[in-house]
Amino acid sequence: MITWFDENGLLLGLALLDGLAYAALVFMVSVGLNLVFGVLRVLNVAHGSFYAIGAYAAASLGGMAGLPVWASLPVLLLAAVLVGLVLGPVIERILLRRIYAEEPVIQLLVTFALFMILEDAQKLVWGVQPVSNDVAVRWLGTVDVPFAGDVIPFTKYQLFLLPGVALATLVGLAWFLRRTLTGRVIVAVTVDREAATAMGIDAKKVFLLTFTAGAVLAALGGALASPTTSLVPGIGAQTIVLSFAVIATAGLGQIEGAALTALLIGLGRSVAVYFAPELEVVVPYIIMVAVLLVRPQGLFGAAEARRV
Amino acid sequence: MLDLEGVSVAIAGAPVLRGVTLHVPAGGRVALIGRNGAGKTTSLRTLMGLLAPSAGRVLIGGEDAARLPAHHRARLGIGYAPEDRRLFGGFSVRENMVLPAEVLGLTGAEIRRRLDLVFGLLPELVTLAPRRAGGLSGGQGKMVALGRALMVGVRAVMLDEPFQGLAPALALRYAEALKRLRDALPELAILITESNPELLRPLVEATFVIERGEIA
Numbered sequence: 001m002i003t004w005f006d007e008n009g010l011l012l013g014l015a016l017l018d019g020l021a022y023a024a025l026v027f028m029v030s031v032g033l034n035l036v037f038g039v040l041r042v043l044n045v046a047h048g049s050f051y052a053i054g055a056y057a058a059a060s061l062g063g064m065a066g067l068p069v070w071a072s073l074p075v076l077l078l079a080a081v082l083v084g085l086v087l088g089p090v091i092e093r094i095l096l097r098r099i100y101a102e103e104p105v106i107q108l109l110v111t112f113a114l115f116m117i118l119e120d121a122q123k124l125v126w127g128v129q130p131v132s133n134d135v136a137v138r139w140l141g142t143v144d145v146p147f148a149g150d151v152i153p154f155t156k157y158q159l160f161l162l163p164g165v166a167l168a169t170l171v172g173l174a175w176f177l178r179r180t181l182t183g184r185v186i187v188a189v190t191v192d193r194e195a196a197t198a199m200g201i202d203a204k205k206v207f208l209l210t211f212t213a214g215a216v217l218a219a220l221g222g223a224l225a226s227p228t229t230s231l232v233p234g235i236g237a238q239t240i241v242l243s244f245a246v247i248a249t250a251g252l253g254q255i256e257g258a259a260l261t262a263l264l265i266g267l268g269r270s271v272a273v274y275f276a277p278e279l280e281v282v283v284p285y286i287i288m289v290a291v292l293l294v295r296p297q298g299l300f301g302a303a304e305a306r307r308v
Numbered sequence: 309m310l311d312l313e314g315v316s317v318a319i320a321g322a323p324v325l326r327g328v329t330l331h332v333p334a335g336g337r338v339a340l341i342g343r344n345g346a347g348k349t350t351s352l353r354t355l356m357g358l359l360a361p362s363a364g365r366v367l368i369g370g371e372d373a374a375r376l377p378a379h380h381r382a383r384l385g386i387g388y389a390p391e392d393r394r395l396f397g398g399f400s401v402r403e404n405m406v407l408p409a410e411v412l413g414l415t416g417a418e419i420r421r422r423l424d425l426v427f428g429l430l431p432e433l434v435t436l437a438p439r440r441a442g443g444l445s446g447g448q449g450k451m452v453a454l455g456r457a458l459m460v461g462v463r464a465v466m467l468d469e470p471f472q473g474l475a476p477a478l479a480l481r482y483a484e485a486l487k488r489l490r491d492a493l494p495e496l497a498i499l500i501t502e503s504n505p506e507l508l509r510p511l512v513e514a515t516f517v518i519e520r521g522e523i524a
């Protein structure tokens with residue numbers, strides 16, 4: 001029996017606060033993957049590379065010598081946006097565009113190959129030694145959270161900034177997709193590419209735009225994660241596998257579904273960190289398998305078959 | 309206005325259309341009649357640029373459409389109401405209708421003018437307008453698909469089996485709407501597909517019959 005006042009309760013509280021920050025990062029990456037898959041129908045393995053490169057670019061630019069401390073955070077965000085805005089369009093134009101008509105297996109292989117190439121490029125630029133830069137976290141400082149008569153210092157970065165950015169992204173995206181013409185056009189292509197084309201929509205333009213937005217979101221996820229961890233080769237792979245788990249669990253559909261699922265998986269993982277550390281890595285997949293056994297279409301996926 | 313000249317189309321390697329020639333003059337009302345699987349939908353999708361012919365020419369407004377991207381049909385004033393409606397279920401009926409006009413970049417005033425025109429021709433759409441398209445019956449959906457096609461289809465509309473599955477009362481109303489269309493927009497070309505040749509006879513001036521991918 002766990003209560004808020006015993007040690008387990010304390011741990012649970014800590015785990016939930018930790019999990020919130022982690023869920024925010026998971027959301028940033030998986031919502032982009034979800035969007036890209038919905039519109040392009042290509043499962044982009046290289047989405048994880050955008051995360052990794054965004055993280056490395058943010059860490060090196062945000063930690064440049066001579067940069068004022070307060071500038072680290074904006075530079076970090078800017079670095080991610082730049083990474084997405086450059087890599088997204090270039091890769092969509094050069095590579096993705098050629099494989100839209102291919103079988104899903106071919107598409108998967110091609111984006112996997114791209115992932116391997118980007119992983120090597122990233123090692124070439126940033127090496128294999130851990131890279132870290134937590135200037136932004138230290139600049140924001142900590143806040144004391146009272147727990148069972150104790151106070152635990154939490155970084156404001158993980159307590160407020162990460163969940164805040166994720167929430168703003170969620171609300172902003174939902175508003176954009178529902179209330180703007182470009183958003184409705186993206187939704188129309190997601191629902192029925194051929195009907196959208198007959199309505200005068202240039203699907204190719206929508207692919208480019210969506211892929212770029214997805215790349216920016218992934219890079220932002222990486223950049224936001226960078227001050228909280230040290231970066232090593234392999235973070236891209238870890239991220240993409242976790243994001244697959246999130247979109248498989250959520251099912252294709254509204255971004256709110258991706259958000260709730262990211263929360264579920266983020267909290268699940270960090271509760272495991274505190275209570276059953278040996279399970280940390282597998283908890284997201286245990287959740288995924290449990291959900292898919294009961295609801296094969298995912299938590300929020302439409303029950304009826306979709307026209308692809 | 310809409311022409312197929314000796315068009316052949318293969319889907320997934322199997323030939324579906326074989327040298328189809330069909331002509332819809334400007335302002336003409338033409339029926340394309342054929343049994344299930346004869347190639348009616350394939351003919352319309354080819355005219356819409358959604359399928360590429362392996363032989364022959366597609367002409368839109370007399371111009372070779374080989375290099376015309378599919379999505380430019382709307383800009384040329386061609387509307388399309390697909391057989392299975394293909395409405396965007398999460399949008400309202402009104403949003404469905406307005407979307408192609410907004411994509412074209414029409415002004416708000418022009419969009420309202422066209423909406424009023426379509427509501428005048430299809431009064432049942434007025435009450436449906438705020439409803440979610442995903443919640444409509446099949447027959448209501450057909451009406452909405454026609455309305456949506458008319459929002460951009462100022463020169464021609466293609467209606468794929470609009471009467472299929474309509475209850476008799478609704479079919480009657482749909483046929484009346486088509487007659488109103490003819491009177492109100494005499495310059496609009498209409499290409500309608502149907503499996504029953506009798507049904508369209510009073511509505512059209514010319515009929516093509518398609519059998520197993522060939523014009524009979």
Ligand SMILES: Nc1ncnc2c1ncn2[C@@H]1O[C@H](COP(=O)(O)OP(=O)(O)OP(=O)(O)O)[C@@H](O)[C@H]1O
Pocket residue numbers: 319320324342343344345346347348349350351391469503
């Ligand atoms: N996507 C597809 N894949 C394989 N074959 C197809 C496809 N679409 C159409 N066909 C085939 O092409 C032929 C013509 O189909 P089409 O849909 O044009 O016929 P239709 O006249 O519209 O029939 P219906 O009255 O049933 O709507 C059929 O034999 C059909 O099986």
Ligand SMILES: [Mg+2]
Pocket residue numbers: 348349350391468469
């Ligand atoms: Mg058909």
